[in-house]
Amino acid sequence: DVKVTQSSRYLVxxxxxxxxLECVQDMDHExxxxxxxxxxxxxxxxxxxxxxxxxxxxxxxxxxxxxxxKKERFSLILESASTNQTSMYLCASSLGTRNTEAFFGQGTxxxxx
Amino acid sequence: xxxxxxxxxxxxxxxAETVTLSCTYDTSESDYYLFxxxxxxxxxxxxxxxxxxxxxxxxxxxxxxxxxxxxxxxFSLKISDSQLGDAxxxxxxxxxxxxxxxxxxxxxxxxxxxx
Numbered sequence: 001d002v003k004v005t006q007s008s009r010y011l012v013x014x015x016x017x018x019x020x021l022e023c024v025q026d027m028d029h030e031x032x033x034x035x036x037x038x039x040x041x042x043x044x045x046x047x048x049x050x051x052x053x054x055x056x057x058x059x060x061x062x063x064x065x066x067x068x069x070k071k072e073r074f075s076l077i078l079e080s081a082s083t084n085q086t087s088m089y090l091c092a093s094s095l096g097t098r099n100t101e102a103f104f105g106q107g108t109x110x111x112x113x
Numbered sequence: 114x115x116x117x118x119x120x121x122x123x124x125x126x127x128x129a130e131t132v133t134l135s136c137t138y139d140t141s142e143s144d145y146y147l148f149x150x151x152x153x154x155x156x157x158x159x160x161x162x163x164x165x166x167x168x169x170x171x172x173x174x175x176x177x178x179x180x181x182x183x184x185x186x187x188f189s190l191k192i193s194d195s196q197l198g199d200a201x202x203x204x205x206x207x208x209x210x211x212x213x214x215x216x217x218x219x220x221x222x223x224x225x226x227x228x
Binding site for chain 1: 117119122155156157158160163204206214215216217218219220221
């Protein structure tokens with residue numbers, strides 16, 4: 001089974017802190033994604049990566065950056081956390097070929113106080 | 114840009130009954146894929162069913178089936194013989210036919226199942 005693991009299920013951080021959300025997948029997938037989930041808005045794409053050291057902005061990249069130094073790991077970075085970044089963050093991965101399923105982690109619920 | 118709309122924030126169904134969740138989308142593409150994902154309280158997103166736009170036949174997976182109306186850009190999910198374990202958030206999602214595999218999600222529908 002594909003496993004996508006997010007390092008924390010719950011996280012509480014202070015405004016202005018630098019925050020790292022880590023995601024690891026064990027199936028050698030080329031693509032990795034970070035989504036943000038908010039009530040009524042569904043999931044919105046923050047960033048995605050289709051290869052090591054490659055990244056592209058999604059729909060809501062402002063206030064975030066990402067890092068992919070190894071194929072299996074994709075990190076989401078909040079350079080200076082703000083209260084409006086309080087949300088659920090979901091990581092996903094998929095093969096690089098067409099018509100393949102995306103597999104999701106269990107999410108990190110981040111609260112910025 | 115593609116948009117996906119789920120007009121029902123909440124739905125409820127009696128156990129063993131049938132329920133239909135609605136989804137509409139907007140796109141100018143002719144080739145794409147549509148998905149329904151389930152997110153139970155555990156938060157693990159689970160793929161329920163997928164539909165390729167070029168296929169006219171509606172996809173089915175056991176108790177789950179879709180009504181895909183390409184001209185109307187409608188993609189509803191029917192759950193038959195509802196079970197308590199079906200209670201979850203359901204998300205409709207769209208993906209263009211390219212190698213990026215990026216999904217565009219609707220706002221979600223919370224399904225409650227009454228015993």
